[in-house]
Amino acid sequence: MGLIDTVKEALASDSAARPRPDDGSEGAYWCDDCDVRIRDVDLAGEPTCPDCGEEMRFERASGRSCAC
Incomplete structure (x- = not known):
């Protein structure tokens, strides 16, 4: 098979074939300064960055191709 x-x-593969976690996650918290990402279901306590201590912003998951 050639390149x-x-x-x-790869481009024609079915995206529905890839499993998506079904753990109730609705998105992730991000620290824009440190590029740290924590899924909402993995967060314990306040959404503050573990690296710099700043408040993290929430980004809602959308679509089946979301990395969240």
Whole structure:
């Protein structure tokens, strides 16, 4: 299989085939200064960055291709 065929196959793959966690997560908290991400279901306590201590912003998950 050539490189072009591999790229075509990767682009044509079904996104629904990839599993998505079903743990009730609605998004993640982000620290824009430190590039730290914590999923909402993994957060214990206030949404503050563990690296710098600043408040983190919430970003809601949307769609099946979300990395959250």
